[in-house]
Amino acid sequence: xxxxxxxxxxxDYRAELKPIWCPGCGDHGVVSSVVKAYVKLNLDPAxxxxxxxxxxxxxxxxxxASYGLHGVHGRTLPxxxxxxxxxxDLCVVAVGGDGDAYSIGAGHLPHACRRNPDITYIVxxxxxxxxxxxQVSPTSSLHFVTKSSPEGSIENPINxxxxxxxxxxxxxxxxxxGKPNDLAELIAAAIEHKGFSWIDVISPCVTFxxxxxxxxxxEKVAPLPEDHDVxxxxxxxxxxxxxxxxxxxxxxQVRKPTFExxxxxxxxxxxxxxxxxxxxxxxxx
Numbered sequence: 001x002x003x004x005x006x007x008x009x010x011x012d013y014r015a016e017l018k019p020i021w022c023p024g025c026g027d028h029g030v031v032s033s034v035v036k037a038y039v040k041l042n043l044d045p046a047x048x049x050x051x052x053x054x055x056x057x058x059x060x061x062x063x064x065a066s067y068g069l070h071g072v073h074g075r076t077l078p079x080x081x082x083x084x085x086x087x088x089d090l091c092v093v094a095v096g097g098d099g100d101a102y103s104i105g106a107g108h109l110p111h112a113c114r115r116n117p118d119i120t121y122i123v124x125x126x127x128x129x130x131x132x133x134x135q136v137s138p139t140s141s142l143h144f145v146t147k148s149s150p151e152g153s154i155e156n157p158i159n160x161x162x163x164x165x166x167x168x169x170x171x172x173x174x175x176x177x178g179k180p181n182d183l184a185e186l187i188a189a190a191i192e193h194k195g196f197s198w199i200d201v202i203s204p205c206v207t208f209x210x211x212x213x214x215x216x217x218x219e220k221v222a223p224l225p226e227d228h229d230v231x232x233x234x235x236x237x238x239x240x241x242x243x244x245x246x247x248x249x250x251x252x253q254v255r256k257p258t259f260e261x262x263x264x265x266x267x268x269x270x271x272x273x274x275x276x277x278x279x280x281x282x283x284x285x
Contacts, residue, residue: 005042012045013038015065026203026214027057029177030124034064034093036184041191048091051080053105055097056131057124057203074104081117081259088118088260091191098125102138102158112196113167117259120190120197123160124177126205127212134208144211160200161240165233165252171197172236172252176221177204178214182248189250195258202246217246224249 013035021027038048048066052058054073061068071079080094096105101123112121128146129135135148139160143152164172171193175183183201190197202221204214222245229235236252267280 005044008039008042008045010035010039013043013065015063017062019063020059021056022205022207024206025056026126026177026201026205027060027124029180030057030122030183030201030203031060031063033175033177033180033183033187034060034095034122036180037187037191038064040184040188043091043191047089049080049083049093051076051083051092051094053096053100054131055100055129056205057095057097057126058100060095060124074100074106074108076100076105077108077112077119077121080119080121081112081115084117084119085260085263092117092119093191094119094121096121096123097130098123098127098137098139098160099129102160102163106138109163110167113164113169113198115259116168116170116195116256118195120187120193120199122187122190122199122201124201124203125160126203126209127157128205128209130205130208141211146208159240161251162237164198164200165236165240169198169252170195170254170256171250172240173197173199173250174240174246174248175199175201176217176248177201178218179221179248182223186250193253195256220244220246221248223247224251 045066050061050064050066050068052061052070053076076094076096080092084092125139127139128137134146136146136153139157140153142156145152171190173186175186186199190199202217224247230250230253239247240251
């Protein structure tokens with residue numbers, strides 16, 4: 001019998017449930033890019049898990065024919081990390097929005113970076129809370145006017161990529177749902193990366209954010225220069241902070257031991273002392 005795995009197609013990853021996002025929502029481009037990345041890597045849907053929190057973008061796992069968990073607001077990364085620790089053979093992809101990732105779930109981000117689990121985190125950043133009808137989010141710009149801030153936001157926006165660099169993530173990139181093919185390449189590279197890969201995706205909300213639109217971003221975004229060094233943290237900081245242009249692509253990539261590799265070494269160390277797995281377990285109960 002041949003060991004060759006037949007090439008999978010888009011239909012192998014598309015669930016029967018169709019996206020219910022607003023027509024024109026940037027998240028349609030993201031789900032298409034996710035599927036393209038899976039096709040490129042020919043991932044086995046039976047060994048693929050997608051985890052999300054709460055928000056429009058967090059519905060994404062429902063539209064993929066794989067295992068999935070649409071969980072609690074802001075708790076995406078601990079769940080995804082636990083799944084990967086228990087089953088290192090699985091491909092684990094976490095998804096969410098800027099509210100889920102950078103507000104409710106922001107406390108989990110630095111710890112995911114320092115643990116470096118071998119998972120991918122895709123954050124669909126539209127600078128607004130779309131599911132709850134348009135409040136400012138952590139990435140909304142200063143003076144941004146919404147229903148919840150009729151006189152304009154009085155808070156400065158955070159820069160997710162600068163956060164990721166500071167926290168020590170080992171793969172940091174920015175994509176744009178208006179460029180789905182480029183985004184698919186980034187997602188595939190993130191999945192292939194050994195460690196915690198974080199992609200901030202500009203994904204405009206066409207219903208509640210009339211400022212940060214596709215047309216507005218098309219005038220601002222640009223690919224990283226060809227001579228960009230993905231191992232240079234200082235250069236990554238400079239280009240993450242740039243607003244003219246807003247750079248797209250892989251900003252930083254380094255190799256560090258993953259969370260799962262450290263767990264295995266620790267277990268082996270215990271066994272080398274003569275401990276059994278039951279001994280290790282009983283020590284903590």
